[in-house]
Amino acid sequence: MSGGAQGAKETALSMHGDVKHTVDAPLPYMNPKAPKGGLIRFGVVGTFDTTNPFVTKGTPPAGLSLYSERLVFEPLMKRSGDEPFTLYGLLAEKYDIAPDRSWIIFYINPKAKWADGKPVTAKDVLFTFETLREKGQPNMRLYYGRVETAELLEGNAIKFTFKKTDEGTYDPEQPLLMALMSVIPAHFFEGRDFEKASLEPLMGSGPYRIKIIEPGRRISYERRPDYWAKDLPIQQGQYNFEEVRFDFYRDSKVAFEAFKAGAYDIYADADPSHWRTAYDFPAARQGRVIKQEWSHHNPVGLKGFAMNMRRPFFQDARVRRAFIEAFDFETLNRTLFGGEYTRSHSFFSNTELASQEIPQGKEKALLETIPDLPKALFTESYHVPRTDGSGRDRKNLKKALTLLQAAGYQLRAGKLVDAKTGTPFVFEILLYNPEDQKIALAYAKNLKVLGIDATIRTVDPTQYESRRLKFDYDMIIHTWGHSLSPGAEQKHYWTSRAAKEEGSRNYPGIQSKAIDLLCDAVSKAKDRESLVIAIRALDRALLWGDYVVPLYYSAKTRLAYWDKFGYPEINPRVGVVFSTWWHKP
Numbered sequence: 396m397s398g399g400a401q402g403a404k405e406t407a408l409s410m411h412g413d414v415k416h417t418v419d420a421p422l423p424y425m426n427p428k429a430p431k432g433g434l435i436r437f438g439v440v441g442t443f444d445t446t447n448p449f450v451t452k453g454t455p456p457a458g459l460s461l462y463s464e465r466l467v468f469e470p471l472m473k474r475s476g477d478e479p480f481t482l483y484g485l486l487a488e489k490y491d492i493a494p495d496r497s498w499i500i501f502y503i504n505p506k507a508k509w510a511d512g513k514p515v516t517a518k519d520v521l522f523t524f525e526t527l528r529e530k531g532q533p534n535m536r537l538y539y540g541r542v543e544t545a546e547l548l549e550g551n552a553i554k555f556t557f558k559k560t561d562e563g564t565y566d567p568e569q570p571l572l573m574a575l576m577s578v579i580p581a582h583f584f585e586g587r588d589f590e591k592a593s594l595e596p597l598m599g600s601g602p603y604r605i606k607i608i609e610p611g612r613r614i615s616y617e618r619r620p621d622y623w624a625k626d627l628p629i630q631q632g633q634y635n636f637e638e639v640r641f642d643f644y645r646d647s648k649v650a651f652e653a654f655k656a657g658a659y660d661i662y663a664d665a666d667p668s669h670w671r672t673a674y675d676f677p678a679a680r681q682g683r684v685i686k687q688e689w690s691h692h693n694p695v696g697l698k699g700f701a702m703n704m705r706r707p708f709f710q711d712a713r714v715r716r717a718f719i720e721a722f723d724f725e726t727l728n729r730t731l732f733g734g735e736y737t738r739s740h741s742f743f744s745n746t747e748l749a750s751q752e753i754p755q756g757k758e759k760a761l762l763e764t765i766p767d768l769p770k771a772l773f774t775e776s777y778h779v780p781r782t783d784g785s786g787r788d789r790k791n792l793k794k795a796l797t798l799l800q801a802a803g804y805q806l807r808a809g810k811l812v813d814a815k816t817g818t819p820f821v822f823e824i825l826l827y828n829p830e831d832q833k834i835a836l837a838y839a840k841n842l843k844v845l846g847i848d849a850t851i852r853t854v855d856p857t858q859y860e861s862r863r864l865k866f867d868y869d870m871i872i873h874t875w876g877h878s879l880s881p882g883a884e885q886k887h888y889w890t891s892r893a894a895k896e897e898g899s900r901n902y903p904g905i906q907s908k909a910i911d912l913l914c915d916a917v918s919k920a921k922d923r924e925s926l927v928i929a930i931r932a933l934d935r936a937l938l939w940g941d942y943v944v945p946l947y948y949s950a951k952t953r954l955a956y957w958d959k960f961g962y963p964e965i966n967p968r969v970g971v972v973f974s975t976w977w978h979k980p
Contacts, residue, residue, distance in 0.1 A: 404489040404502065408472060410480035410571055410880050411923040418483050418629055422475060424966040425632030425975050431618075433978025434638045435960070436659035438650045440828065441856040442611040442643050445592040449531050449579070451898045453592035454860050456614045457641045458603070461532070464974055465577065466603035466616050466639060471501050471520070472574035473629060476969035479923070480880030482574050483629050486515055486600065492570055498556040499570040500548065508623040509580050510598045517553040521545055522581035524555075524573075530590050533898040534887045538572045566918050568882040602634035615640040632963070635977040646829045654955070655684075661956045661973075666830070667735030670953050682958065689952045691970045696876040697742040699943035700824070700838070701902040705894075706869050708820065709903075713802040715941040717795035721841045722944050725784035731833060736947035740779050742934050743877055745950050748927060750935040752776045758928045761916060762935070765909045769939050777938040779945055792844055799845065811846030821848040822869040827859035831872050834946070864898045872946070873902055881930055886914045889937065903942040910936055 407414040421427040437457065445453030448461050458466045472482035472490075484490070488504035507515035528539035544556045557569050583598045596605035600623065603616035616639045624630045642659050644650035654662040655676050664670045670686075678684040702709040702718060709715060724738045741749035753776055754762050762768060782788040796806070804811050804820060811820040824835045832853060839849035854862070862868055875888060886893060891906040893899035913933040920926035952971050962976040
């Protein structure tokens with residue numbers, strides 16, 4: 396069943412549509428007979444200064460980060476990779492849910508245990524909920540703040556009852572967001588300052604525990620032989636390595652040289668030009684290093700220059716559009732990337748969720764209910780500027796200058812200045828990844844033609860994260876990632892409330908009633924069709940707001956790895972999942 400029924404105990408929960416798999420069999424994109432043992436080593440560009448991924452202070456390492464495979468902590472229910480949004484029982488063996496999704500009850504698996512052998516209980520879930528609602532990251536405080544009551548029940552169960560939305564209904568996604576909550580042990584955190592950035596090895600219920608921490612340089616996890624869920628069908632074929640290690644490097648050049656020397660095992664190459672030219676070294680020529688490329692059908696999100704509208708000079712939509720016109724993707728793609736990238740035309744590229752041409756049918760009907768949208772949105776497709784790729788095509792720069800002049804700027808002695816005050820247009824592009832410098836430098840060169848001085852500042856990841864969380868920047872490069880079933884998290888990305896909440900991902904500072912309403916429409920979608928319609932409408936409104944300079948994407952995964960590993964056949968919908976790999980005997 397997709398949603399369960401009152402009084403029924405179900406093991407799988409879907410946002411929209413039917414459940415594809417059963418909890419009684421391994422997921423089809425895994426190898427349940429994968430051998431156990433061995434070591435896998437990853438290289439990471441950056442650093443870390445805390446082991447607590449749940450709070451805003453500090454930068455957690457891979458393996459603990461909320462945006463990586465979490466090896467130590469586990470959710471109540473686990474997401475499958477080949478469905479838009481379906482969850483299967485893990486820490487919560489079963490659930491009950493109200494027909495209108497006004498409440499959900501989770502029944503904790505009696506086999507579930509923490510790494511110290513103590514049982515996972517509903518009290519741990521309650522402790523997690525109360526702690527993260529008050530002290531967790533902003534998105535956690537947002538999601539868990541929608542809970543009206545949390546009540547412990549007999550049988551090691553917990554019931555969450557939800558608040559109604561402003562329209563008097565219940566958010567159908569909220570039960571799934573609660574099911575995805577990673578549970579932390581109440582007894583471990585007793586007497587500890589939860590919000591303190593610390594490098595203390597935290598304890599969870601997951602398949603690994605922290606083995607070694609070298610602050611900022613390395614973290615290693617060892618597989619738990621006593622892991623409580625190792626025999627659950629949904630976990631079969633995963634977490635096969637005896638040890639998983641992450642080594643941290645200051646930049647990608649140093650990281651690649653370390654990979655070539657065999658210091659770690661897998662290099663994910665995001666640069667098509669580098670992929671074509673950088674592998675003429677002995678181990679690659681001898682076949683000891685394998686190059687593998689997979690196409691995939693997963694969302695690629697949108698990577699772009701986010702213009703911070705908390706700065707006065709980006710509040711004018713004409714200025715933002717001028718900055719979009721000034722980016723010459725075609726020349727950059729030809730000179731730096733060998734033509735391997737595709738220009739982004741959507742926040743949901745490579746999926747059915749991307750807006751198409753002009754709005755029609757039900758999407759148009761939805762957009763007609765939304766105030767303050769530009770009239771052209773209904774009659775024109777959103778235009779991402781193109782050049783001839785020669786590097787000498789100046790027509791877009793002329794458009795940009797016309798827009799800037801209309802916004803009150805003038806060129807004086809080669810400098811763009813405010814016509815009234817004479818203040819030069821100077822701003823900063825803040826980076827943390829040195830690899831992004833070549834993109835920013837090419838962009839700054841074009842802006843220089845318009846008389847705009849763009850300074851590029853690259854800081855260490857910790858400083859960058861601190862400034863990003865506080866919105867202390869003029870412009871950054873960011874990638875907004877998405878699943879095939881976007882939902883309430885879109886409010887954390889784009890709404891007026893998120894714009895004012897430090898730590899949100901509304902990096903442009905969007906405050907738009909239209910965007911707020913469309914985010915509501917996404918979270919209230921009752922079925923897959925209505926979700927697709929709402930997301931396409933939101934995508935269209937975001938594009939027409941000109942909040943971001945769209946960059947590019949590739950629907951390929953490129954990996955180089957030392958010839959030590961096996962893996963299941965790669966499912967294009969699932970992509971590469973390292974937890975399913977194994978060490979060759």
